[in-house]
Amino acid sequence: xxxxxxxxxxxxxxxxxxxxxxxxxxxxxxxxxxxxxxxxxxxxxxxxxxxxxxxxxxxxxxxxxxxxxxxxxxxxxxxxxxxxxxxxxxxxxxxxxxxxxxxxxxxxxxxxxxxxxxxxxxxxxxxxxxxxxxxxxxxxxxxxxxxxxxxxxxxxxxxxxxxxxxxxxxxxxxxxxxxxxxxxxxxxxxxxxxxxxxxxxxxxxxxxxxxxxxxxxxxxxxxxxxxxxxxxxxxxxxxxxxxxxxxxxxxxxxxxxxxxxxxxxxxxxxxxxxxxxxxxxxxxxxxxxxxxxxxxxxxxxxxxxxxxxxxxxxxxxxxxxxxxxxxxxxxxxxxxxxxxxxxxxxxxxxxxxxxxxxxxxxxxxxxxxxxxxxxxxxxxxxxxxxxxxxxxxxxxxxxxxxxxxxxxxxxxxxxxxxxxxxxxxxxxxxxxxxxxxxxxxxxxxxxxxxxxxxxxxxxxxxxxxxxxxxxxxxxxxxxxxxxxxxxxxxxxxxxxxxxxxxxxxxxxxxxxxxx
Numbered sequence: 001x002x003x004x005x006x007x008x009x010x011x012x013x014x015x016x017x018x019x020x021x022x023x024x025x026x027x028x029x030x031x032x033x034x035x036x037x038x039x040x041x042x043x044x045x046x047x048x049x050x051x052x053x054x055x056x057x058x059x060x061x062x063x064x065x066x067x068x069x070x071x072x073x074x075x076x077x078x079x080x081x082x083x084x085x086x087x088x089x090x091x092x093x094x095x096x097x098x099x100x101x102x103x104x105x106x107x108x109x110x111x112x113x114x115x116x117x118x119x120x121x122x123x124x125x126x127x128x129x130x131x132x133x134x135x136x137x138x139x140x141x142x143x144x145x146x147x148x149x150x151x152x153x154x155x156x157x158x159x160x161x162x163x164x165x166x167x168x169x170x171x172x173x174x175x176x177x178x179x180x181x182x183x184x185x186x187x188x189x190x191x192x193x194x195x196x197x198x199x200x201x202x203x204x205x206x207x208x209x210x211x212x213x214x215x216x217x218x219x220x221x222x223x224x225x226x227x228x229x230x231x232x233x234x235x236x237x238x239x240x241x242x243x244x245x246x247x248x249x250x251x252x253x254x255x256x257x258x259x260x261x262x263x264x265x266x267x268x269x270x271x272x273x274x275x276x277x278x279x280x281x282x283x284x285x286x287x288x289x290x291x292x293x294x295x296x297x298x299x300x301x302x303x304x305x306x307x308x309x310x311x312x313x314x315x316x317x318x319x320x321x322x323x324x325x326x327x328x329x330x331x332x333x334x335x336x337x338x339x340x341x342x343x344x345x346x347x348x349x350x351x352x353x354x355x356x357x358x359x360x361x362x363x364x365x366x367x368x369x370x371x372x373x374x375x376x377x378x379x380x381x382x383x384x385x386x387x388x389x390x391x392x393x394x395x396x397x398x399x400x401x402x403x404x405x406x407x408x409x410x411x412x413x414x415x416x417x418x419x420x421x422x423x424x425x426x427x428x429x430x431x432x433x434x435x436x437x438x439x440x441x442x443x444x445x446x447x448x449x450x451x452x453x454x455x456x457x458x459x460x461x462x463x464x465x466x467x468x469x470x471x472x473x474x475x476x477x478x479x480x481x482x483x484x485x486x487x488x489x490x491x492x493x494x495x496x497x498x499x500x501x502x503x504x505x506x507x508x509x510x511x512x513x514x515x
Contacts, residue, residue, distance in 0.1 A: 035119030035374030060086035119374025126379030152190025202247030229258035237265035253300035282306035320349025321362025487513030
């Protein structure tokens with residue numbers, strides 16, 4: 001490394017430290033600890049762990065690719081007469097002890113670091129909706145690559161959405177490879193925050209990794225600066241490997257790219273109707289992928305995502321907004337915390353088709369419980385509608401307020417001689433009779449309290465005189481204003497041209513604000 005490059009790397013790290021110090025001084029910041037909500041009793045956790053070991057060692061998984069079979073059997077696993085790959089308890093226990101913990105997900109610029117340890121909570125987008133709620137027509141239409149880029153630009157500006165997980169499918173792409181590479185580009189160019197994307201197979205993953213390496217080299221980023229992670233579903237419940245997704249997991253492990261070991265089962269359909277059994281199955285499925293990644297590379301950065309989802313047994317469809325959903329996800333998070341594993345969950349997958357009262361109460365319920373349970377990453381926390389089938393841009397603006405309030409609820413109440421303010425109480429009741437003019441009130445009104453940006457707290461007469469504004473209209477206007485001016489430039493023109501030379505990029509420069 002040249003001396004100039006060493007200086008640039010050192011300055012970058014200094015900026016990161018300064019930004020972390022700045023964030024720590026704010027009342028609402030990424031990484032506040034949750035973990036207060038524990039739906040499972042302490043004696044329940046070892047019982048569920050034994051169920052996980054039983055599922056992996058006795059039932060096993062089907063459809064294991066040859067590379068997975070070879071890797072697991074070399075470490076004591078067996079392929080039974082039914083073609084199911086089983087994992088011995090000793091291997092599972094060794095893997096749980098050996099998995100990496102406490103690693104950091106980065107953005108492309110300082111200030112977006114997310115440390116995945118303990119019960120630190122971070123909020124993000126997510127999903128793979130095929131449609132978007134058009135702000136102009138109020139109707140759903142097929143989502144496009146430009147929509148994906150626009151959503152990234154919004155998230156880049158909204159401070160309580162900490163990472164950008166691909167929320168929509170670009171339905172205007174001609175094939176799977178073009179979709180994957182352009183999705184990664186639209187996300188990476190639209191926000192400097194950490195990005196989570198999918199890849200159809202190992203070759204697509206390698207091409208996305210190559211793009212990331214080009215970006216990292218241009219910015220002199222450290223080798224372990226993980227500003228992208230792969231969000232994959234490596235198992236189809238119940239207990240069947242997905243070979244293409246396993247290829248992506250393998251590439252991520254070999255190249256040091258974080259990978260989400262997701263399992264997206266439906267309780268009562270693809271996993272048992274009893275919550276405890278569904279949590280055990282989901283954890284076993286997530287661990288199976290993580291074990292393969294760990295055996296591929298002991299330094300693999302695996303983020304565990306057992307995600308039991310509720311099925312509305314009247315219709316057979318997924319229901320993402322009920323109380324049972326909130327508890328099921330919190331229980332799965334609690335189990336990953338029992339193992340002390342980096343984890344990711346789904347919350348905010350409202351069944352409502354628009355930003356109405358149903359959307360608000362379902363999102364707030366599920367996201368709050370996931371946060372209070374201590375989920376490291378919460379995907380689908382913003383922007384998602386219609387049981388993951390739709391995305392709304394104005395939803396991001398509304399949900400940003402909601403997430404700020406939820407993060408605020410995680411802050412502990414500090415009880416000290418100073419915080420009890422006994423002398424201050426005595427002085428006020430003997431003097432002015434109110435605390436509004438007190439120095440402590442003024443000093444802490446911003447550091448200790450969250451103030452929403454679009455939620456209406458004005459007095460009733462003022463609301464009446466201003467035309468009785470509706471939250472959806474206010475959020476829509478805010479989203480349009482942000483999209484009209486915010487075009488990120490962290491990927492500069494020269495780097496953009498190099499990426500376009502090497503890859504078939506379909507997002508036009510005009511769509512990106514380059515006139």
